[in-house]
Amino acid sequence: MQAPKANNLWVIGILLLAALLLAVWPMGAWSQYRPAWVVLICVYWILALPYRVGLGALCCVGLVQDLVAGSLLGYHAMSLVLIGYVCLLSYQRLRNYAPWQQAGWLFILVGMHQVIGNWVNSLSGHEYRGLGFLWPAFTSALCWPLFYKLQQAIRRRYRVT
Amino acid sequence: MAIKPLFTKGPSPASRAGVLLAAMLALLLINRYTPWLDPLRAQAGQLAVPFYWLTHVPSRIGEWLEGNARSRDELENENAALQSEMLVLKRKVQQMASLAAENVRLRQLLNSADLIEDRVLVAELIGVSPDPQSHVVVVNKGSNDGVYVGQPLLDAHGLMGQVIDLTPISSRVMLITDPTHALPVQVNRNGVRAIAEGIGDLYTLKLRHVSSTVDIRVGDVLVSSGLGQRFPVGYPVAEVVSVTMSPGKPFADVLAKPRAQLNRSRHVLLVFDNEALDAGAESQ
The missing domain is CATH 2.40.10.350 (Rod shape-determining protein MreC, domain 2)
Incomplete structure (x- = not known):
């Protein structure tokens, strides 16, 4: 069987750029509640097109985010690869979940991202400051159902395959 | 001739993920504990500048609107306020001049080096670190402007922080309130x-x-x-x-x-202070 012809993949690129922009948008004191936009985008597209979005691509996206956010090189890349791997293993099941179940799953995925972030932070000398670092996982899960619908609409509108 | 495989398959996701994870972990540790990657970061870090520039656009527009949509009265009032502020500051500077001269004379008596006035570079804050745990900001001057790692940053009220990362056109500044500072x-x-x-x-x-x-x-x-x-x-x-x-x-x-308005100041000063530091070190 031939994989369907790649189509309009630039849409994913633009969405990723937008997510990166949102990821560094100044939010003042609210920044601790900022959803992990890049993770959300990556998870959606790996669920939708697992044969297009590979781990290598996720790794590159992560490195770009590391550079843009100014974190240690490899932090976002590592967590995106890990999340991508979990998604690749489970995408067939995930697609059949109800939105709220997917949101719960997202909480765990973004939670992993945040735990790695916390570990990297403590590596660079920040002390542990309570469970507050998990807020983005919570807000990401809250956003997910709506976000999913939006991405789905974009995917159908531009016929990204 | 070998049989042409029908289903071509690369390495399994598990092995790919394993290799990438190990590579990224190595990268992370190298970046954390050695300076080897710093030149690369300095070059590739320029990639971040357009993003911060874009996040900065709304406040620029706001400033432009504020600057253009002001009434004559407001401008006159502001002008008057600035004039009087300038008078007050000028009076202080007069005193400063004599005090500085006196200070230099006293230092000469003590045979220590004169304090040389610091050279400064005006910069603009263009971004804030997305990580709520680290207090780091991005300013729009980099190594092309002579900025160096460790350079102090001030605003009009006091000390703000020091430069920790450089690219040719921007630099990242750790604020004095960061938990690691x-x-x-x-x-x-x-x-x-x-x-x-x-x-x-x-x-x-x-x-x-x-x-x-x-x-x-x-x-x-x-x-x-x-x-x-x-x-x-x-x-x-x-x-x-x-x-x-x-x-x-x-x-x-x-x-x-x-003292510095760490979350408000937009226009900041980078101080070139090598000479002053040397003088200070000698006099102690």
Whole structure:
């Protein structure tokens, strides 16, 4: 069987750029509640097109985010690869979940991202400051159902395959 | 001839993920514990500048609107206010001039080097670190403008932080309230020395190891002491807001509020202070 012809993949690129922009948008004191936009985008597209979005691509996206956010090189890349791997293993099941179940799953995925972030932070000398670092996982899960619908609409509108 | 495989397959996701994870972990540790990747980061870091520039657009538009949509009355009022402020500042400068001259004479008497006036570069803040745990900002001047790692950053009210990362066109500045930052200060009133460290709160600095018998009071101004060989001497850093002496503890809890408006200042100054630092080091 031939994989369907790649189509309009630039849409994913633009969405990723937008997510990166949102990821560094100044939010003042609210920044601790900022959803992990890049993770959300990556998870959606790996669920939708697992044969297009590979781990290598996720790794590159992560490195770009590391550079843009100014974190240690490899932090976002590592967590995106890990999340991508979990998604690749489970995408067939995930697609059949109800939105709220997917949101719960997202909480765990973004939670992993945040735990790695916390570990990297403590590596660079920040002390542990309570469970507050998990807020983005919570807000990401809250956003997910709506976000999913939006991405789905974009995917159908531009016929990204 | 070998049979042409029908289903071509690369390495399995597990092995791919394993290799990538190991590579990224190695990268992370190398980046954390060695300076090998710094040149690469300096070049590739320029990638971030357009993003920060874009996040900066709304405030630019706001500023432009504010600048253009103002009435004549408002401008006149502002002009008058600025004029009077300038008068006040000029009077202070007059005094400063004589004080500086006197200071130089006294220093000559003591055979120590003159304090040379610091050269400054005006920069604009274009971004804030997305990580709520680290207090880092991005400014629009980089190594092309002569900025160097460790360079102090000031605003109109006091010391803000120091440069930690450079690209040719931008630099990242760690604020004095970052939990991993500490700087040597002294009380302006009596010269008591202390270390002010950040605790991750933009409005609070903590003084380390101030023994309970030290003369330090609420309202004291803390200035940089220059002992760390990094910040120039005598810039205001913070004001003491609370001193708690508990009999059971060897040290007092002293909290201070930074003078600089760390979350508001947009126009900031980068100070070139090598000469002044040398002079300060010699005179001690």
